[in-house]
Amino acid sequence: MAATTAPTTVTTAVNDARSLFGSGATRPLAARTARLKALRAMLTENQADFEAALWSDLHKSAGEAQLTEISVVLAEIGHTLRHLRRWARPQRGSVPPALWPARARLVSEPLGVVLVIAPWNYPLQLLLDPLVGVLAAGNTAVLKPSELAPATSELVTRLVPRYFPDGAVRVVEGGVPETTELLAQRFDHIVFTGGGMVGRIVMRAAADHLTPVTLELGGKSPVWFDDDARLHQAARRLAWGKFTNAGQTCIAPDYVLTTPDRVPALVDALRTAIADMWGSDPRAGRDYGRIVNERQFDRLVALLEGTDVVIGGESDPADRYIAPTVVTVSADHGPAAVGPDAPHPVLREEIFGPVLPILSVDSPQQAVEVINAWDKPLALYVFTSSARTRRLFEQNTSSGAVVHDAALIHAATTGLPFGGVGASGMGAYHGEHSWRAFSHLKPVLHKPLTPDTLRLAQPPFASRGLRLVQRLMRCG
C-alpha cells in the first residue's frame, strides 16, 4: 500500500518547491540540463528495479517495461537535451511599421511549480514524461504517482530525493485524500493523466487558482478496418496495439468497425496474430500482462456477458488474467451504436482491457457517422490501402491523432504533440510541445525614446500625422 501523506507534508512539499523556484536555481540552462541528466541517471542506474516494480504492479515483462515505459522517457530526455538550447533561445519578434523604430523579442520563462498527476496503466512513463518538459522549461515539480501501481510509486518516492537532493522534484504519494489536498494548493500548471470524471474534478479545483491545466484523458479510440487492408499484417498490428499491457492503454484500439463480409477473415487473422505474439496460452508466457486490480477485473468480465466471444474469453480472478478476447457485436444500430446509449455495454464506455469488439457497418461513410455520433476520441486508427479512404477519415472526423496502418506509435513519436481534443483532453505535450506547454513565451518590446514617433499617435491629433499613422498601421 502506498504510504498516506499528512496534509502538512503536502503543504510542505508545495511550499518548498515554490521557494526553490523563487530562488532562481532552476532557471539557468545549465541547471535544467543537469536535472534532465539526473533524471536520465535515475532511470538508467535503476533499470532492474523499475522493471521489477512494473512486473509487480502490472505483470509487465522486462521487454515491455523497457519499450513502453523506460525507453520512452529516455528518448524524450535525449531529444530534449539535443534541442533545448535552440528552443530556449530568444526569438526575434516582428514590429509593424507604425511602431518603428522598435525591437521585439520572445523570451521564454518557466511557469513556476507544476503538479503532475499520473494514472496506473503506464505508471512510470506517464509520471516522468511530462516531468522532462517541466524540468526543461526551468520549473520545479510535485509528482503524484498512482496509488494503484504501489511498487512503482514507492520506488519513485525512494529514488527522487537521491537524484534531486535540492528538492526541485518532490513526490507526494497517496490516493484521493492526498490528491484532494494537493489540488487545494496553488500551482502554476497542472498536468493530469487519467479518466474524464477525475479530469473534471482537477479542472474545477484548478479554476479556484486560475491554474492552467493539461488534461490527458481517455475515451473509445475506434479502428476502421477496410476490406482492402492487407489482412495479416494489419491484423497483427491491430492485435499488438490492443493487447499490449493487456489492453490497459489510453490509446489502445477500443473497437473495430468493418464490413460484415470482412468479419470472419479478420477474426481468423487476429487469432493467428495473437497466437504468434503471445503463444497459444498467453497465460503461460511472460509477455502478457494482467489486470491491475480486482475492481477492474470484475468490470471487464461483466462487459463480456451476453457478447459473442469469438476469440479468448477465458479468465482467472486469482491471477487477474483475462485472455486476449475478441467479441462480435451484431446490433441494430444507427449512429448511436457507440456511446452511453449503445445497445451493448461493451460499446457504452471505454473498455481499457483486453476485449476487442468488432462491429459491422455497411461502409466507411457509416463508420464516420458512428464515430461522429459521440465524444471525440483520443486516437483513430485506419487500416486501408486507399488514400481516398484515409482522407475520408482525416477530413470528416476529429480525434487527438490519426494513425494509418498502425496503432500506438504516435505516442512514441517525440516530435509530435500528444493529447486529446474535446472529451479526450486538452493541451498536448512531448518534445518541443512539452517545453512550450510548461513555459511562458513572453514578448519583450523596446521602443527607444528617440526619435519619439509615438507623438504622432498622441493628442492633440493633427490630421496629417494621424493619416500617416493610419496608413502605416494598414501596412503592418
Ligand code: NAD
Ligand atoms: P483516474 O482518473 O482514476 O486516476 C488518475 C489519478 O487521479 C490518480 O493519480 C488518482 O490518485 C487520482 N484520483 C483518482 N480519483 C480522484 C479524485 N476523486 N480526486 C482527485 N484525484 C483523484 O484514472 P486511472 O484509472 O488511473 O487511469 C485510467 C484512465 O486514464 C482511462 O480513462 C485512460 O484512458 C486514461 N489515460 C489517459 C492517458 C493519456 O495519455 N491521455 C494515458 C493513460 C490513461
